[in-house]
Amino acid sequence: VRIILREYAETPRKPRSDRGIAEVGSMCDRFERECRKRGIRITTQRLAVYKALARDAGHPTADALYARVRSGVRGLSLATVYRILDSLERDGFIRRVSTTDGAGRYDANLEFHQHLVCRICGRIMDSQVEGLRSLSLSGSGPGGFVPETLDVRIVGKCGSCRRPRGRKTKLN
Amino acid sequence: VRIILREYAETPRKPRSDRGIAEVGSMCDRFERECRKRGIRITTQRLAVYKALARDAGHPTADALYARVRSGVRGLSLATVYRILDSLERDGFIRRVSTTDGAGRYDANLEFHQHLVCRICGRIMDSQVEGLRSLSLSGSGPGGFVPETLDVRIVGKCGSCRRPRGRKTKLN
DNA sequence: CTATCTGCAAAAACTTTGCTTACCC
DNA sequence: GGGTAAGCAAAGTTTTTGCAGATAG
Numbered sequence: 001v002r003i004i005l006r007e008y009a010e011t012p013r014k015p016r017s018d019r020g021i022a023e024v025g026s027m028c029d030r031f032e033r034e035c036r037k038r039g040i041r042i043t044t045q046r047l048a049v050y051k052a053l054a055r056d057a058g059h060p061t062a063d064a065l066y067a068r069v070r071s072g073v074r075g076l077s078l079a080t081v082y083r084i085l086d087s088l089e090r091d092g093f094i095r096r097v098s099t100t101d102g103a104g105r106y107d108a109n110l111e112f113h114q115h116l117v118c119r120i121c122g123r124i125m126d127s128q129v130e131g132l133r134s135l136s137l138s139g140s141g142p143g144g145f146v147p148e149t150l151d152v153r154i155v156g157k158c159g160s161c162r163r164p165r166g167r168k169t170k171l172n
Numbered sequence: 173v174r175i176i177l178r179e180y181a182e183t184p185r186k187p188r189s190d191r192g193i194a195e196v197g198s199m200c201d202r203f204e205r206e207c208r209k210r211g212i213r214i215t216t217q218r219l220a221v222y223k224a225l226a227r228d229a230g231h232p233t234a235d236a237l238y239a240r241v242r243s244g245v246r247g248l249s250l251a252t253v254y255r256i257l258d259s260l261e262r263d264g265f266i267r268r269v270s271t272t273d274g275a276g277r278y279d280a281n282l283e284f285h286q287h288l289v290c291r292i293c294g295r296i297m298d299s300q301v302e303g304l305r306s307l308s309l310s311g312s313g314p315g316g317f318v319p320e321t322l323d324v325r326i327v328g329k330c331g332s333c334r335r336p337r338g339r340k341t342k343l344n
Numbered sequence: 345c346t347a348t349c350t351g352c353a354a355a356a357a358c359t360t361t362g363c364t365t366a367c368c369c
Numbered sequence: 370g371g372g373t374a375a376g377c378a379a380a381g382t383t384t385t386t387g388c389a390g391a392t393a394g
Contacts, residue, residue: 214393234383250383275383
């Protein structure tokens with residue numbers, strides 16, 4: 001493994017959990033276009049789950065997505081949400097986020113980015129760290145391991161959890 | 173968040189799952205010493221679980237540790253293994269490994285290191301990437317996030333899974 | 345001694361599966 | 370219309386909890 005990294009600076013970004021309408025819209029458009037192109041079925045449920053995940057930039061669990069979507073789709077079941085998330089991941093529309101705690105979390109943001117993880121409340125925020133993109137992974141590591149992608153979590157303490165006053169943020 | 177990384181080279185290391193007797197011994201010694209110093213109880217079960225994790229560098233699950241340890245400790249239960257792993261983590265003797273799949277995995281290696289994750293068989297290998305150690309985390313990110321540690325997974329394909337011939341390695 | 349840990353069993357949390365019906369293309 | 374996807378319920382995994390009894394320091 002040989003990775004060359006140069007110095008890099010962070011692109012600040014307002015912490016918010018929801019993406020804007022416009023961004024969500026264009027993500028959904030791209031999703032539908034790609035599905036049609038590849039002959040992947042577009043169902044009410046699939047679209048609803050994808051849209052909910054596109055809207056929520058807070059890396060929700062399957063259960064959280066279910067809660068968001070169920071009111072809009074009559075009779076939706078959690079099992080279906082899991083099946084949909086699986087297939088969306090297989091088809092490369094979403095990604096599973098690496099975590100250290102129990103439940104699986106998902107992300108519709110496919111661009112190369114890093115996660116700022118608060119070790120107090122568990123919140124996960126996206127952070128685009130410029131310069132990391134230009135890293136080069138080459139050669140092979142121990143036992144012939146060939147690196148393909150880099151997954152970086154930056155663990156620390158988020159703003160809300162640092163402030164002594166004010167109610168503690170407890171997110172799931 | 174401001175992180176400065178210079179170029180770095182990887183320290184090759186033979187892929188093996190078990191640490192040597194000597195290394196395990198010194199880890200256990202340190203563990204016992206630290207427990208006594210901090211007044212943390214040393215029980216047969218705790219020591220056995222810690223030792224099993226110290227020996228297995230393959231980032232085992234709770235269940236895998238239980239399987240390794242149960243023969244040596246009469247009547248040990250999986251619930252106890254979970255409780256022990258929790259407390260060892262709280263006390264800073266072990267760490268939970270970040271993963272993308274369901275089950276929790278643990279690591280007794282507290283030194284700063286990275287994980288090479290095979291996306292085919294799921295194997296997780298340690299890799300000491302020189303130079304990363306000298307990174308500097310400073311300043312604060314979006315919303316006042318203060319970074320403390322870096323958790324890097326290098327995802328790719330391990331040697332066994334790359335070789336066309338030979339049986340596929342399927343680890344859990 | 346006594347606060348803490350363990351065993352056991354049960355529950356909770358999370359995820360997958362089987363099978364029938366519904367519906368996209 | 371054919372085949373994939375969804376609904377529902379049940380089972381599978383993984384992890385946590387309650388409580389009585391054991392034990393390290």
